Amino acid sequence: MIPTTSTEPLQLDYDAYSLGNSLLIHADCFEWMSRISECSLHAIVTDPPYGVKEYDFDQLEKRSNGKGGIWRIPPSFDGHTRAPLPRFTALNEKERVTLRRFFVEWAKLAVRVLRPGGHVFIASNAFLSQMVFGALVEGGLEFRGEIIRLVRTLRGGDRPKNAEKEFIDVSSMPRGCYEPWGLLRKPLPTGMKVSDCLRRFQTGGLRRRASGLPFEDVIESERTPQAERRIAHHPSLKPQSFLRRIVQAALPLGEGTIFDPFMGSGSTVAACEAMKLRGIGTERFADYFAIARKAVSRLAALSVRESTQPGLF
Numbered sequence: 533m534i535p536t537t538s539t540e541p542l543q544l545d546y547d548a549y550s551l552g553n554s555l556l557i558h559a560d561c562f563e564w565m566s567r568i569s570e571c572s573l574h575a576i577v578t579d580p581p582y583g584v585k586e587y588d589f590d591q592l593e594k595r596s597n598g599k600g601g602i603w604r605i606p607p608s609f610d611g612h613t614r615a616p617l618p619r620f621t622a623l624n625e626k627e628r629v630t631l632r633r634f635f636v637e638w639a640k641l642a643v644r645v646l647r648p649g650g651h652v653f654i655a656s657n658a659f660l661s662q663m664v665f666g667a668l669v670e671g672g673l674e675f676r677g678e679i680i681r682l683v684r685t686l687r688g689g690d691r692p693k694n695a696e697k698e699f700i701d702v703s704s705m706p707r708g709c710y711e712p713w714g715l716l717r718k719p720l721p722t723g724m725k726v727s728d729c730l731r732r733f734q735t736g737g738l739r740r741r742a743s744g745l746p747f748e749d750v751i752e753s754e755r756t757p758q759a760e761r762r763i764a765h766h767p768s769l770k771p772q773s774f775l776r777r778i779v780q781a782a783l784p785l786g787e788g789t790i791f792d793p794f795m796g797s798g799s800t801v802a803a804c805e806a807m808k809l810r811g812i813g814t815e816r817f818a819d820y821f822a823i824a825r826k827a828v829s830r831l832a833a834l835s836v837r838e839s840t841q842p843g844l845f
């Protein structure tokens with residue numbers, strides 16, 4: 533049986549905060565996803581802890597003490613102080629196995645809670661995407677491609693460490709200029725066509741832009757603007773301009789519920805609110821949950837680049 537689309541039964545017994553169409557829940561997503569009714573959600577849009585452990589409580593403590601751990605302080609080559617970034621390349625073999633297992637188990641739960649045909653948009657990075665997407669497929673999701681978010685990051689492009697002068701014409705790896713987002717889907721029931729899936733579950737396809745053009749898989753993006761960072765102080769805050777395009781595409785008929793299991797400061801839910809869609813987020817770290825409670829309505833109220841406004845999509 534497919535549950536109704538009201539968010540109320542999804543709160544269960546967790547501390548939660550509702551605003552507009554949306555609901556923020558202070559919960560571990562693994563636990564919450566195993567407890568709610570099956571097939572409750574239409575889409576997932578999320579930015580998970582890529583290195584799995586960078587959001588463990590001990591690592592967050594090291595980050596706030598400036599003590600490192602998996603968080604590294606980028607070099608200050610132009611007089612500006614930069615925020616710590618997680619070191620994905622620092623994962624050893626054992627941690628990679630753990631990471632894979634994390635995403636296999638998570639995908640099984642995503643298959644449980646999504647309606648058939650429900651899409652998953654999941655942020656990744658160029659080091660780990662092949663492993664993460666493979667694990668998601670192993671967990672039961674169908675790979676449907678990638679969204680390339682064009683954005684210049686600070687990673688990569690450096691000369692070999694401690695031999696910079698010797699190998700002046702060499703970079704260890706390319707300068708990062710994009711962020712890959714996995715696009716996956718809960719498989720449609722055998723023999724079911726997309727049109728049938730849309731009729732029965734309101735899922736299966738992607739919403740076109742208001743112009744009638746299809747959603748495209750390369751999106752010119754930007755680093756998260758300062759105005760958004762001032763509202764939501766989270767190390768992995770994603771920009772509203774990008775997220776609003778993603779959430780708009782995620783519900784093919786413009787109806788249903790979008791879930792962000794790793795909500796952080798609530799940027800995905802804010803994008804849903806801005807686009808007049810229903811969003812639900814879970815966050816297990818109390819400090820980030822508290823930030824999200826305050827930030828979502830303020831992020832949603834921001835006007836961003838014209839092309840991301842609801843009527844102009």
Ligand SMILES: C[S@@+](CC[C@H](N)C(=O)[O-])C[C@H]1O[C@@H](n2cnc3c(N)ncnc32)[C@H](O)[C@@H]1O
Nearest residue numbers: 560561579587768769770794796797799816817
């Ligand atoms: C990469 S950040 C997402 C940040 C978000 N994109 C934003 O704009 O604020 C991942 C978040 O997932 C949270 N997290 C990690 N494991 C979790 C779990 N099992 N359940 C719920 N939240 C979790 C972390 O505390 C962190 O805030």
